[in-house]
Amino acid sequence: MFKKLAADALGLSDIGKVIERKDFDKVDADDYVMHEDGEQIYFIIKSKKDEYCFTNLALIHLDGESAISSKRILKRYSYTANEISKVYLETAGTVDLDIEIKFHIGDVSFSIDVDKRQIEQIKDLYKALIKISEIVATNDQLYVYAMSSVQIAKESIGRISTQSASATEQFSAINEAAYNWLKSKHAEHKIKDFGSVFEKYINQ
Incomplete structure (x- = not known):
């Protein structure tokens, strides 16, 4: 527990933050959205090494190797070709700093840690995925x-x-x-x- 608290205090943890709509164009994932075809961003979670961008057509995942590396692997999962299933929301305990939203898209599983202060936004995402x-x-x-x-x-x-x-x-x-x-x-x-x-x- 103390190691986790220390990591957060030093800014080294990988707890994601929900990005506000006005800042969507400031994240890297925006460069890979097919705006030309009417694709729009509706929700973004950004951590030290990953970005999870939910559009009307797909989940765009910029997968980082580590928090200190600038390398990213771009992965795109269209909803029409990759069924969303097993959607869960794990709320925070008394000493936890994060909540988790978990789901499968196609045969890939995701478990995303998010700042527990943003639980209301994550509840909205949970409802949409369900x-x-x-x-x-x-x-x-x-x-x-x-x-x-x-x-x-x-x-x-x-x-x-x-x-x-x-x-x-x-x-x-x-x-x-x-x-x-x-x-x-x-x-x-x-x-x-x-x-x-x-x-x-x-x-x-």
């Missing part, structure tokens, strides 16, 4: 249902033959209809932009 995980899980299941339904429809229509259309024409029409159906359902259920979720829960 909501995104729920939306993605629900939509993934709905997309599975859509794929199953179009397969059933294809099999049913495939048994129907008409004298006015050749087998080739029927096959082409069925496949085109199936393709358009799945394309529309993919657009409906595979959400890429979660800006509305962040706007609902993040209050900065």
Whole structure:
């Protein structure tokens, strides 16, 4: 405990700070946001060696090797390709200086220490991540249902033959209809932009 307190007093610890919206453009992660494509920053946690930048499209992680090194590894996890799961918030004990927000994105786990005085902001982030995980899980299941339904429809229509259309024409029409159906359902259920979720829960 005393070592942890000493590290914080000397400014050597890696407890993150939530960055205010007005200072988003001052962090390194801002350089890697795809502003040209409408990507926007909604939440940033910055520590001595890492930056965690939550945008409407992805988590951008500037992964530092150590607090005294300037080297960074840029990692990007889009929400549409990497499901958010196992979201937890660990509050601080009496002598703790930090809280932790934990989650998985894809197959990568994160545990981020944040100044306990900023727990209200972290609660907002927690709510947003929980909501995104729920939306993605629900939509993934709905997309599975859509794929199953179009397969059933294809099999049913495939048994129907008409004298006015050749087998080739029927096959082409069925496949085109199936393709358009799945394309529309993919657009409906595979959400890429979660800006509305962040706007609902993040209050900065």
